[in-house]
Amino acid sequence: MKKLIPPFILLLISTITSCGQKTFDEKMESLYKKTVPLIKADSLKPKLAGVVILDTRSEEEYQVSHINGARFVDYDNFEVGQVSNISKDTEVIVYCSVGYRSERVGEKLQKAGYTNVKNLYGGIFGWKNEGFEVVGMNNLPTDSVHVYNRLWGRWLFKGTKVY
Template sequence: MKSLALTFFILPSLLFYPQDDMKKKAFYALINSLISHSVTEVKADEIKKTDVVWLDARAQEEYDISRIAGAQFVGYDDFKIKSIKDIDKDAEIIVYCSIGYRSEKVAEKLERAGYTNVKNLYGGIFDWYNSGQPVVDSLGNTTKKVHGYGRTWGVWLNDAETVY
């Protein structure tokens, strides 16, 4: 069913939009087919505050390549609420992963645990990077390297040094 829905969203975009816009629309159609929109979402270009708590819900090897500056690794497969027990339950928290699926699941757990201001970064670090926002390496230096999660997913990164 999802592949049928993708066909109806992606094929028309291939016909009627300029190449960059077409790829972005196809990427968003893919995301929308995978996430449930169960938590508040925020896009990279909507974030204006700097005092946000960033939580990275990717695998350790992804986080080690690059991350959003100041992000705390929490993972996905082994995420435990106790790993963030020092974060105020009313703090603004933005959770991200590659495209937003894993981070949505972690954000749901945070809300169930009583965190009141949790958001999922729509499009994840891929859309963050593609929107011209910086990512940093493990030393805090700006980098063009982004973990592609897998070869079929890395195609959604623009002008990055995709690492697998």
């Protein structure tokens, strides 16, 4: 009987973990209009140096942490002129907390003629949940992620939630 307990516990933990991921994936799928192609964190990671990354969250969120090298462009005040120095065929990755706000910015970029825009699937939450690094304003790694509010914060599974 004692030998059966550990495998059972492992199965239970595995089931709970996979259900949490499925729920995250279902939530993400329900948010997107899919007007901007998606890129997953594990596909973005190896090509970080060759793309332009735009963080579309608020300045407060950006200051807590962001993907290293990301350029801040506030969702609420975004204008295409802010990125006029970026060639329209450059690969541009947009992200926010989960990908909703960034999809709207991505649509504006596409409408302005940018031809290689992608939205980071799951936003910075998806990035951090995959175990990838974020940095603070000092460009040093941090575990903190601004989660917008408690409702959205439930989708960050790895990292320290900041409200």
